[in-house]
Amino acid sequence: MTAQAFVPTPVTRRPREPYVRVRELERDLAARVDGEVRFDPGTRGAYSTDGSNYRQVPIGVVVPRSVEAAAEAVAVCREHRAPITSRGGGTSLAGQTCNAAVVIDWSKYCHRLVSVDRAAHTCVVEPGIVLDTLNLLLRDTGLMFGPRPSTHSHCTLGGMIGNNSCGSTAQAYGKTADNVARLEILTYDGLRTWVGPTGGDEFERILAEGGRRAEIYRGLRDVVGAHAGEIRRRFPDIPRRVSGYNLDQLLPGGDFDLARALVGSEGTLVTVLRAELRLVPAPKAESLVVLGYHDIAVAGDAVPRIAAHRPLQLEGVDDKLVGYERRKGMHPEALKELPEGGGWLMVSFAGDSREEADDRANALVDDLRGSDHEPHVAFFDTELLEKELWEVRESGLGATARVPGMRETWEGWEDSAVPPERLGDYLRDLCRLFEEFGYGDASLYGHFGQGCVHTRIPFDLVTADGVRAFHAFLERAADLVVSYGGSLSGEHGDGQSRGELLPRMFGPAVMTAFEQVKAVFDPDDRMNPGKIVAPYRVDENLRLGPGWTPAEPDARFGYPADEGSFQRAVMRCVGVGQCRRPSGGVMCPSYRATREEEHSTRGRARLLFEMLDGHADSTVRDGWRSGAVRDALDLCLACKGCSHDCPTEVDMATYKAEFLSHHYSGRVRPAAHYSMGWLPVLARLAAFAPRAVNVLTHTPGLGALAKRAGGIEPARPVPYFADLRFSDWYRRRGPRGDGERGTVVLWPDTFTDNLAPHIGRAAVAVMESAGYRVVLPPRTLCCGLTWISTGQLGVAKRVLRRTLRTLAPALRRGTPIVALEPSCAAVFRSDAANLLPHDRDAVRLKEQTRTLAELLTRTDGWRPPRIDRDAVSQPHCHHHSVLGYDTDRHLLRSAGVRLDAVGGCCGLAGDFGFTAGHLDVSLACAESELLPAVRDAGPETLILADGFSCRTQIEHAGTGRQALHLAELLASAIRGDDLGPYPERRIARRPGRPRVLGQR
Structure with a gap:
């Protein structure tokens, strides 16, 4: 019988749109799958794209609670002939994880480390586990999974298997395919089995057993056998060939390793249910050396000699990438440490000790000395600086995606790979091609030790001519890399970005083999159709495209960094996905609590993009009135963490305020917008009879009615209003001292003034002891924070204008404005100028606002009192995102405080934690990092938090601790007092502990 006898008809055509009875499919999935089944427009919009140029609205989304539930979802889809697409972190840059299919999202629940075999150096995982999480769980074993993409903090192992991911450490450990031992797979037609290397005897046993498994093995053997010669000839022998199916793993005479063959198939052949991974010993020590060359091509020339020293990582960055990061203010301290040059190689060595790693690095430097x-x-040997320098390289995508003064850049040719010994010449030819097409702004960086080159290119993807040029460039670039014996993809896979171009690399015979392999597994083309085999064109399904006609609504904010355009601001999100990190930084606390795509910064940005209605099939059709967008933004804490942590500086807090302003224009708002949005006015009224108000809000029955009327969470205690406002105390007392160091205006924010006046008094004492004359504004003012956060922007502008008129004399004299509440300081440093972009006093306010730490550390001759204590501090989110906390760290450490600064968000975030229905998420955010750190702190350890929200959350959450403001700490130390709580501080009853969320 001939080889072709076992091969089904190749998949050469695909249905453009599957015919599926969607409502029946949704009904059956909901009835039979243990998971979340979502076919609503909001969810479909959030999943309509990934990190690529492409957009396809899915039929629906299934979030299975277990691997078994996922298998059942596939069975239901099979009965309805519905196509399926698997999705992990959704960061794919070639369009693999967006499709007109049922998307199975593995990341929320299917993230178990199933088992570890230390002796065999293997583990079994579910597809949704994040790489960094896996390696953290493996830490005690001394083992790790070797490949480490730049998305290691949020990419999933399932996604890495789907794309055959690599990363910088693939220099030492190889691609994902090299580190997979076995896979548990499920075919669309229902075969479920483990696959891996198959010896001759086992192969014959499988054939003898018959059935679907035997059919697959026989078909694969015959397809690969028939095309073995062309496979050997057309598959480039380079470290980073990621394009195409790994048919070289099935060649006659080898191990017939079906697991390795399926890695990188991008969900087009099978569904991966579990994976057995090979692990490697984690390096005990690393050393980094950075080498500077005249330009990036010269750096490429040096790669082979350096690679011979067998480094752990060998990465390249060019002067354009470094320049863009400098322009965006990214990693300023690390960039100062780069040696002279216009192109750099970052080379790290591993060792069993720091000395061994350093010796290997020194040997490299000695070898290069005097050479061509x-x-x-x-040379770097401090972990902190090494980490910051690696972030320079890992931030490449985000750093080049939105650069001030430069055209937007896009993926499309971001990971080609050539033989490392030919890298320098390839870079020169690629740069010439950039210039020919007018793409000269594109930067070059990547995994140079293995010849893999990353870049983002300023394609014009919104005009017909621009898209034609995009297509023509890709064809020319494909021919160029093939002429160098390279691969179209060296890391990110083919998907839609390169599927159409694969024949230029592999030729007709190998493409026929790919089609036949697809037919062996998936003859009806239901598995991620249109990717790799029978692909969509590279200029189809574009997220933008010549037909994209988004609305450009009038905006309340100025958006100075986006040419005044809300639409351009929304387009900042390119799908990097750092908002999906389970830890580190602040962004995105609600995603960490819910593990929901719609509650990530990226998911919300996707829905706002859909709301702009640029496509005929936009999922959000009701514009600013959209309930789907409102619901997605409801759990945004407005922490502004994304404005700092997102490499493209998406500012979802501002977008939320913008949306709420339009959404509720001319409509009745939620009760919380009136109670907490107007808190400054209500607090001023409460000051006339604070004790009566406290009785009302804390008496059983009356308090519950008041909360219900105000939309306040029933289990959340209402803070006590002070008997005497801070500003009233100050005006009775008056300013003191001659102010030999000048005058400062102390800003009496609503929280300090009405709820924590002891902090204001402490700040006055500290600043006066430092030689300042402290004055307050002559009347009650407000920064407008509560109106901004609830989207009442018209009121916020009026409030800010009144404040600016009152402060104008001080501002025009250059008097510093000292703000004690970080959120209010952040309004002055960010939101005020954005709301009033043409007001010069708003600019002055931005420039003259200081935190207490900033004022004191800039005071010549001032030294903090000695405080020899351990302390856990919670930097406010706006410290992290807008103000910066390094000044506070420096001040506290110079005072002798042994500081442990906690990451993450406290979860209260102004009105968020007080709003009815938010308690679970609020406390879940706090449980991420803050509350465990407070509970673990010893009884003598100080708890520090400048934010009223942070202190309140600590008090309400049952920790038994109270947090101090920096002003309290310094004032107590200056007086020599005990560092206990002030008598005015009263703790209301605590809310219950958070219910355990399903995904936690």
């Missing part, structure tokens, strides 16, 4: 490739050298 002698560089400028910078």
